[in-house]
């Protein structure tokens with residue numbers, strides 16, 4: 001009998017259309033079933049989807065389809081993170097309007113995503129650059145302004161004088177603007193901020209309530225928030241050395257236990273004491289100016305050489321009025337952290353040690369490492385930062401650092417200095433408020449006005465949205481909104497006088513901080529419909545790249561807290577489960593200094609080695625390392641090409657099958673071909689078996705037929721295992737099970753004919769139907785074609801997950817690895833009591849063994865019951 005090959009090019013569009021027409025994936029909030037919200041991080045509309053998207057969306061789609069089959073009311077939406085610089089760059093380079101560029105890209109990428117057969121609710125689609133969306137974002141902004149969660153303050157920024165814009169720290173490379181290459185300046189600008197620090201404690205503490213997040217992401221967030229408990233400690237200044245009017249300096253320290261090891265005080269260049277001291281000191285003024293030229297970021301300071309300037313001021317040790325320590329201005333102290341002043345204890349802090357060695361300051365150890373001799377111990381060029389026993393420290397001697405911390409805190413809290421306690425406990429956070437002002441066009445306008453008489457005035461709600469003007473020019477650098485002829489002119493909603501619009505737009509991270517909430521009621525007049533938001537949120541499973549582990553997730557966590565305060569939803573956390581997928585990587589190819597794309601490469605086997613030949617030149621080229629697919633190394637494979645030649649199911653199957661989803665997957669042509677062969681094999685199995693089952697009884701019981709029971713057990717076990725694997729996001733394991741089941745069924749079905757016992761035919765029919773439903777989340781199109789071929793009703797995408805008969809799961813079979821010439825090629829599952837002869841026979845029926853033998857008899861067949869089978873060909 002001949003069967004036609006499965007043709008994804010006709011089948012896939014057909015099923016996509018059928019799903020769309022049946023509105024299968026359009027979700028109603030009040031539909032039956034427990035809610036399940038699965039979301040993949042929405043894409044930036046760069047123009048085309050890449051393999052990373054394919055992997056991300058395939059992962060989420062398996063979960064969505066599986067949960068739907070399990071009876072959940074599944075929300076699986078898609079949209080576009082559509083504001084941002086690339087659209088403006090395109091406008092500058094290609095003279096195309098950012099909106100046109102963005103929406104054309106969205107159209108192209110939507111078509112691509114649809115060709116993947118994703119079970120998305122497209123009726124909820126939006127782009128963050130839609131007026132409808134940013135209108136609601138402006139409403140949120142005004143609410144946050146009301147609640148004191150948005151405010152303006154002066155802050156230091158990296159200013160690119162050529163592009164005339166503020167740059168993020170990451171956009172400053174070696175002190176130069178990433179695009180312009182110009183020397184970046186530090187400027188003070190009035191900027192808008194969100195008060196994320198209001199929630200610092202909760203954002204850190206609530207991480208413990210997120211067990212379904214990767215531990216490493218929680219750790220990264222915790223470090224980013226950087227909670228530290230310490231003391232605000234006031235030091236008196238020696239009057240004779242202090243600038244006029246200055247009598248004390250307050251430091252923030254987390255190590256008051258090391259106070260007897262203090263050897264200097266250092267303050268930031270912008271600290272008021274430094275400013276005062278510099279008034280009559282040009283050298284200090286010059287030093288301060290030099291400090292300001294280093295970047296603002298903590299990383300920049302970390303890398304810079306530690307430098308200080310002795311001010312001549314002396315501070316009095318809190319525990320000894322005779323003991324004086326010198327005060328320095330130092331480039332490594334950040335004005336924005338703590339108090340902008342520290343005391344240095346060189347023996348127990350590496351930075352302080354480097355500084356002390358450079359300026360010849362004392363290094364007195366006060367924490368003795370375990371098992372060290374107090375007389376002999378000294379610190380060389382490495383500070384001792386671990387735990388030990390306090391010594392050289394008067395009343396603290398013999399205590400642990402924690403005990404000493406307490407003792408110092410208690411004593412200094414009770415000590416008076418100029419009429420107030422000398423120390424106070426303080427919790428400090430590394431987290432800073434979130435600066436959201438961007439001097440860009442393609443972003444959400446901040447809806448406020450500047451009025452000459454009223455100052456900063458929020459735009460009236462009824463005047464929203466503040467729409468971006470369409471007529472803009474990108475001829476000159478800087479913010480096009482600033483130089484627009486009329487857009488800025490507005491009327492003050494408070495006094496009716498002339499006002500001008502704020503021209504800053506919001507950081508695009510704002511757009512992505514609440515989109516998951518908008519999806520729950522995408523057309524609501526208010527930013528959310530609180531009922532829908534509370535019904536759907538939190539997102540049960542969020543899936544995306546680890547590159548968003550910190551900012552995007554933290555900002556979203558802040559947003560649900562802010563939105564709760566404004567009454568838009570009532571929710572602790574936005575994402576209950578988080579999964580960060582690995583990258584898609586590929587070999588690189590090099591022709592001299594030129595990178596060669598995989599499509600221009602073919603391979604030859606020469607002397608047992610694999611050689612790469614450049615197709616266009618016929619010349620051998622170098623095979624490089626396996627790296628993340630990137631345009632710069634040209635090691636990219638276009639999803640369109642793969643879907644065009646093999647179909648979406650093959651692409652989905654391959655990205656899901658090859659490695660655990662949190663690891664990188666290596667894209668290989670051979671792997672894709674293997675996936676495609678499997679698609680065809682499944683199709684053959686279904687279409688060759690279906691006709692034999694036409695008269696099979698519809699209910700399978702197994703009965704007394706052993707073979708029927710074996711078939712049923714295999715199917716039920718596989719489905720149970722696949723379900724568990726999908727729940728745990730172990731897709732590669734689920735796929736391995738399907739492979740095994742197909743091997744078993746192929747062997748069993750080959751022996752079937754219309755005259756086989758009815759029980760066996762019924763078991764086969766049941767197994768086939770279960771197999772089709774088990775692959776449906778991963779290969780939804782092939783599954784539909786197969787569903788139709790076996791004569792089932794309706795769409796498999798709407799069919800329930802097969803019910804597993806637990807009595808068939810008991811473990812009286814064993815699975816043995818099967819090797820061919822010593823290399824594992826597959827598995828064999830046999831009844832636990834199977835003897836050597838049974839196992840031999842079953843091995844020889846495995847189709848990969850049949851293929852390897854190619855009609856010959858094996859040289860040897862080694863069976864170790866319960867352990868392994870080896871076929872020597």
Ligand code: ANZ
Nearest residue numbers: 228252253254255258333334337338340342345348349
């Ligand atoms: C004395 C000391 C002794 C310190 C010692 C450390 C080790 P975390 O944990 O990150 O909060 N520090 C405080 N403010 C600073 C600023 N504005 N710029 C640079 N450094 C600053 O770090 C707190 C510690 O970092 C503080 O404790 C202070 O140095 C320093 F053996 O005080 B410590």
Ligand code: ZN
Nearest residue numbers: 451454492495
């Ligand atoms: Zn006014």
